[in-house]
Amino acid sequence: MSTAGLEPQDVVGPLIRPRRLRRTPALRRLVGETQVHASQLVLPMFVREGLSEPAPIPSMPGVVQHSRDSLRAAVAEAAALGLGGVMLFGIPLVKDATGSGAVDPAGILNLAINDVVAEVGESLTVMSDLCLDEFTDHGHCGLLSTDGQVDNDKTLAAYAEMALAHAEAGVDMVAPSGMMDGQVEVIRHALDAAEFSGVSILAYSAKYASAFYGPFRDAVNSTLEGDRSTYQQDPANAREGVREALLDVAQGADIVMVKPALAYLDVVRRVREAVDVPVAAYNISGEYAMVEAAAAHGWIDRDAAVLETLMSIRRAGADVILTYWAADAARLLAR
Numbered sequence: 001m002s003t004a005g006l007e008p009q010d011v012v013g014p015l016i017r018p019r020r021l022r023r024t025p026a027l028r029r030l031v032g033e034t035q036v037h038a039s040q041l042v043l044p045m046f047v048r049e050g051l052s053e054p055a056p057i058p059s060m061p062g063v064v065q066h067s068r069d070s071l072r073a074a075v076a077e078a079a080a081l082g083l084g085g086v087m088l089f090g091i092p093l094v095k096d097a098t099g100s101g102a103v104d105p106a107g108i109l110n111l112a113i114n115d116v117v118a119e120v121g122e123s124l125t126v127m128s129d130l131c132l133d134e135f136t137d138h139g140h141c142g143l144l145s146t147d148g149q150v151d152n153d154k155t156l157a158a159y160a161e162m163a164l165a166h167a168e169a170g171v172d173m174v175a176p177s178g179m180m181d182g183q184v185e186v187i188r189h190a191l192d193a194a195e196f197s198g199v200s201i202l203a204y205s206a207k208y209a210s211a212f213y214g215p216f217r218d219a220v221n222s223t224l225e226g227d228r229s230t231y232q233q234d235p236a237n238a239r240e241g242v243r244e245a246l247l248d249v250a251q252g253a254d255i256v257m258v259k260p261a262l263a264y265l266d267v268v269r270r271v272r273e274a275v276d277v278p279v280a281a282y283n284i285s286g287e288y289a290m291v292e293a294a295a296a297h298g299w300i301d302r303d304a305a306v307l308e309t310l311m312s313i314r315r316a317g318a319d320v321i322l323t324y325w326a327a328d329a330a331r332l333l334a335r
Contacts, residue, residue, distance in 0.1 A: 034315045036307070038082040038333055042127065042280075043326035046219050047071045048091040049108035059215035060285055061292045063324050065091060071112060072119045081330040085125030087175060087322055088112050091134055091220050098143060099135030099158065103165045109134075110169045117170035127202060128166045130159060130176040130187070139223040141178035141231065150231055155180050160190035167196040173254075177204040179231045188252035202280060203253035206241030206267055208233045210260050212286025219285065241267040242274045249275050255320065260284040262309065265316040272317030280320035281313050288324045303332055 021031050047066045048055065054064035066074060075086055090109025092101040101107040109128060116126050132155070133141045142155030155178065163174050174191075176183045184203050191199050209232035216222075233240055241264070245256040256275055258268045259282035272279045291309065295302030306325045313321050323329065 034311055036310045036314050036321075036329070036333060038326075038330035039084045040314070040320055041083050041310075041326040041329060042085040042087055042125075042320060042322045043078050043083055044087040044089065044282075044322055044324060045071060045074060046089045046091060047108060047112040048221075049093045057215070057219045059218045059289055060324065061289075061296065062328075063219065063288075065219065068112060068115055072115055075116045075120050075124060078327060079120045079124040081327055081334075083124065083326050083330055084320065085127050085173070086116065087127045087129060088116065089129045089134060089220060095135055095137040095223060097137055099132035102132055102135040103158070103161045105165060105168065107135075107165075110165050113166055113169035113171045125172050126170070127173040127175055128171045130162055130166065130174045131178045132158060132162075133178070133222065134220045137223055139225065141228065142180060150180075152180050152182075152231075156182055156186040159183055160186050163187045163190055163199075164194055164196070167191060167194065167199045171199060173200040173202050175202040175204060175257075177207060177259075179204065179207050179228075179233070182251070184248045184253045185251035200254040201252060202255040202257060203245075203248040204259055204282075205245040205248045205253065205256040206233060206258045206264070206271060208235050208241075208260065208264060210235065210263065210284070210286070212260050212263065212284055215285035215289045235263070238267050238270055242270050245271045245275055249277055253277065255280050257282060257320075257322075258318075260287060261313045261318070261321070262287050265312065268313065268316040268318050278319040279317060280322060281316070281318035283309065283313060283321055283323035283325070285324070303328075307332055 021027050051067035054066055054070045057063050078086055090112055092108050113128055131141050133139055140150050142150040143158055145151040166174050176187055184201055209228055248256050255278045257280040258264050258271055261281040261283045268281050291305050294300045306329055310321055310329055
C-alpha cells in the first residue's frame with residue numbers, strides 16, 4: 001500500500017500504537033514482562049580470619065572482607081531487606097597444600113556458617129562455597145597430583161568431607177564451584193549417608209574460565225599462579241554448558257548455575273530451556289567492578305545500570321541471581 005499523501009494518523013491506525021502502554025510508570029509496571037525481586041537475590045560475602053573490623057577490597061568498591069562480628073551485622077541487614085540468601089566465602093590465615101582449613105570445624109568458613117545461622121535462623125537461606133581454592137597455598141580448586149595437575153577423584157573425597165563440615169555447621173545449601181567431574185553425585189551421597197538429606201546443592205554447573213574473576217581473587221587473597229582452564233569451561237562452548245547442567249541435575253543438583261552472567265546470557269537462556277530445576281547466574285566481581293568504575297567517573301548512572309544489569313540476567317532466564325549489589329538493589333527496588 002502506498003502511503004503517498006497520507007497523514008501520520010492514516011499510516012499508524014488506532015489499533016497499532018504500542019506506545020500507549022508506555023505512557024505512564026504505572027502502565028509500564030503493569031505490562032512489564034520481567035521483574036526483579038529482592039527475594040531472588042543472593043549476596044556473596046567474604047569473611048576473613050583474624051580481622052577485628054571490615055577490610056575494604058580496593059578492586060570492588062563498597063565490598064569488604066568481613067570480621068565475624070561485622071558479618072553477623074551484615075547478614076541481619078540482608079534478612080531485613082528481604083534478600084533470598086547469602087553465599088559465604090572464607091579466607092583463612094594459613095593455607096596449605098590440602099586446604100585443611102576447609103574441613104576444620106574451627107576453620108573460618110565453618111565458624112562463619114554457624115555464626116550466620118545463629119543470627120538469622122530460617123529468615124535467610126545460608127549458602128556456602130564448597131571449594132578448596134581459598135584454602136590451598138597453590139590456589140587451585142582441588143588437590144594436586146605429583147605432576148602438579150588437579151587430581152579429580154582425590155578432590156571429590158575432599159569435597160565430600162567439606163560438605164559434611166558445612167552441614168554440621170548448619171548450612172542450608174552447599175555450592176560446589178570447583179568444576180570437578182562427578183562432584184554433585186559424590187556430595188549428594190555423602191550428605192544423604194550422614195543424614196543431611198535436607199541440605200540442598202547449588203551446582204556451579206557452567207563455570208567458565210573467565211577474565212572477569214580478577215577482583216574476586218583479590219577478595220579471597222588468592223595465591224593462584226597460572227589459570228584453571230583444565231577444569232573450568234572454555235568460553236567458546238555453549239553446548240558444553242548445557243551438557244554440564246544436565247549432568248548435574250541427573251546427579252542430584254537442586255539448582256544449577258551459570259557463571260559469569262553477563263558475558264554468558266546466551267548460556268543462561270539455553271540452560272533455562274534445558275532443565276526443570278531453578279537456574280541461578282552469578283553476576284561476578286569483574287562485572288561489578290566495571291559498572292562501579294564507570295559510575296565513579298560519572299560516565300553512567302550507577303543505580304540505573306545496576307537495575308538494568310539485574311533485569312537482563314532475569315530476562316535471560318535466571319531464577320536466582322548472585323550479585324554484590326543484592327543489598328543495594330533491594331533498597332532501590334523498594335523505592
